[in-house]
Amino acid sequence: MDVQTKKRVQLIAIMLVFLAPMVVAFALRLADWQPNRLRNNGILVQPPQDISADAPRAAVDAAFSWKDGQYRWTLLLIPGPDCAAACEKRLADAEKIWSLMTQKAPRLRLAVLNIEATPERRAQYPRLDYISSSAAALQALRPAAADSVAAAVIDPAGLLMLRFEPGYDAAGVRQDLSRLIR
Missing domain, CATH: 1.20.5 (Single alpha-helices involved in coiled-coils or other helix-helix interfaces)
Known part of the structure; x- marks a missing residue:
């Protein structure tokens, strides 16, 4: 050569x-x-839906608004018609997600939609806000099956960003939230 x-x-x-x-x-x-670590576990709402005009009512005397002045993200649990054992497990999972967020936890608030705020539930899940809302975007996410829970992530500006179907993985929700909350 x-x-x-x-x-x-x-x-x-x-x-x-x-x-x-x-x-x-x-x-x-x-x-x-795409690599797995860059994928969302939830389903991205395209385009994000503005629900900030809806005025949710809190079951307890606290004021609640989708647009948060303290710049907190909202993990909203949306239960089906009957809240039994699986629903209670999802409420406990939400509390666990909040505690696993460690230093990011103050930037996350937890809410559950259209469920009775019994004194036992409020004592067992103190971080949950029990609210009722008639927003069409949220009602569309409500599961039809009894004792099932869907979830949604709402940004501080009141935009519905992510949704999770019933049977979602709580670890995946925590992973998505840790990517969103900086």
């Missing part, structure tokens, strides 16, 4: 080293592949 051929081979090898990652990235993009 003469010197000129050897230099051409070296040039082609250098070009392949730099072009190969771009070709692989282009192929992965065409295949619509």
Whole structure:
């Protein structure tokens, strides 16, 4: 192999080293592949729905608004027609999510929609706000099955951003919230 051929081979090898990652990235993009750590566990609401005009009523005497002046995100639990054992487990999961958020926890508030705020529930789940709302966007997320709970994430400006179908993974909700809350 003469010197000129050897230099051409070296040039082609250098070009392949730099072009190969771009070709692989282009192929992965065409295949619509994304790494798991960048995917949402919830379903992104497209376009985000503004529910800030709705005035929810709090079961306890506290004032509640979707648009939060303290810049807190809201994890909203939306139970089905009957709240029994599985529903109670989801309420406990929400409290657990809040406690696992550690230093980000003050930037998250928990709410449950259209469920009776019994003194036992309020004592067992003190971080939950029990509210009632007639917002159409939230009523559309309400599960039809008894003893099931869906969830939604509402940003501080009152926009419905993410939704989670009944049977969601609580760890996935925590993961999505930790990405959103900085």
